[in-house]
Amino acid sequence: MKKVLYGVMILLLSINLVGCKGASAADGDQKVRMNGSTSMEKLVNGLAEVIRDTYPNITVEPQFTGSSAGIESLIMGTTDIATISRSISDAEKEQGVVEHAVAIDGIAAVTHLSNPVDTLTKEQLIDIYQGNIRNWRELGGNDQPIVVIGREAGSGTRGAFEEILGVPDTFRYAQEVNETGAVIAKVASIPGAIGYVSLDVIDDSTKVLAIDGVHVSEETIKNGSYQIQRPFIMATLGSLEEQNINVQNVFHFIDSKEGQQLITSIGLISAK
């Protein structure tokens, strides 16, 4: 009998708790819908998580259907912020899409330390990864076959690298590795290897190649001279002032110290 009583009490209590939570959610929770690039999944999901520390009642509802679909739904009014990992076209701007660059995604090409080649052009990089250039000799280096190392399908770095070079799904890899660290390790140990990694993991064990003569650094990425980069844009329909307070708060948060910390912590470069 006692047990039954306890059971009923616990049940009532839990219903009560759930009820309270539901009620407060209906009152205070402000939803911000975001839709767009799958490449920005890490950033948007991170944002959805940490924004609650500063703005406890903003709930970010992320969807990832692709950059173009994101813009489409922004124009249709089914999302508040479109997340886009490419530049916005003039036609899109004419429809009222206003871009706010939040971060830059840069990728470095790395090779073995013994490799005398210092710089490649974008075209050479594409030729290497497509298998048209097969020996470093053709690029002014040693007579050493090129071992083309990349990431597995579905990896954000691979998607970005292939998209920035403009030739997705045409690369012929010799090895596919499922971790950034493993790419570094492989490139460091195989003479003649080339690989690509996000900027935050570069260390002294490999040689970072300059692209079109430009060395990769935060500076060259920000001024646009380093080519293997793409913007991470959050776009709104109409200017920021026309948005509701919650959308504005999302952008305020990104500009804040915590927001900038989030961006650098996932290997991106702040657009500021």
Place this chain on the structure above:
Amino acid sequence: MKENTISIISNKKMKSRVEKMAKVIFQCCATVSVVAVFSITLYMFISGTPAIFKEGIAGILFNSVWQPTAATPSFGILYIILTSIVGVFLAICIGVPIGVFTAINLAEIASPRVKKIVRSAIELLAGIPSVIYGLLGVLIINPVMFRLELWIFRDSTTHQFTGGANLISAVFVLAIMILPTLINISETALNTVPDEYRKSSLALGASRMQTIFKVVLPSAKPGIISAIVLGVGRAIGEAMAIVLVAGNVVNLPAPFNSVRFLTTAIVSEMGYAQGEHRDVLFTIGLVLFVFIIVINLVLTYILKRGDQNG
């Protein structure tokens, strides 16, 4: 003191209760594994079949183009299946002679001292985690393979250099990994051959080697075959070691190609796969699961036939 002690011989009522309880507990324990097998089977089929219905069996099993994230994705795993079959077959070709001859040495020829050394080495080999085999493969086999590759294909204009991560490296690692299984089970099979067989053979004037190859090996055949089948099972399910040495690119399983096995296909892309890509990875799991089931059925069949013969 005596009142507090529970003894199963204390009284009849107590005894029957203990008996019943024990029975229930044992039965519960027995059902755990049965439930596990059934739920795994069910789960594999539930999560593995949607992609088959969507893409069609031909689109997955008999298609060789693996581009899961392209604008128009293609989920062909033909090369992946072929790699698993060819790779495991070659590993068995290398592993079985070494394993069976080691077992013969242990069971028939070796002196107790040699036996002790070899056996402890095998036990150690069995206990090494598979990822360690992979690391050794990366450090030892891959560089050697890369040299070989550079030498063999020095004039080739079409070969894609893989830095030594290829089918052969994976086969070597697999062959070493299945040795303990092969040796232990073969040795047990050889030991169960009655001594009278050997004695009669020797008494008839056969030499020691003649006895081993004409008498002992044939009568231990079912046991050795089950060792091979178990070795196949171990090799086909191995992922950690070969993900490090095989290169992981979906290619035709040629000796110096970078290849991807069924297991490594799941391991390497599960991290970021979404939607249909993810479903197809489950389908690969299902294919692997079916392979393992077939191997187990073959094993049971062999063991049963062995019993009837014996």
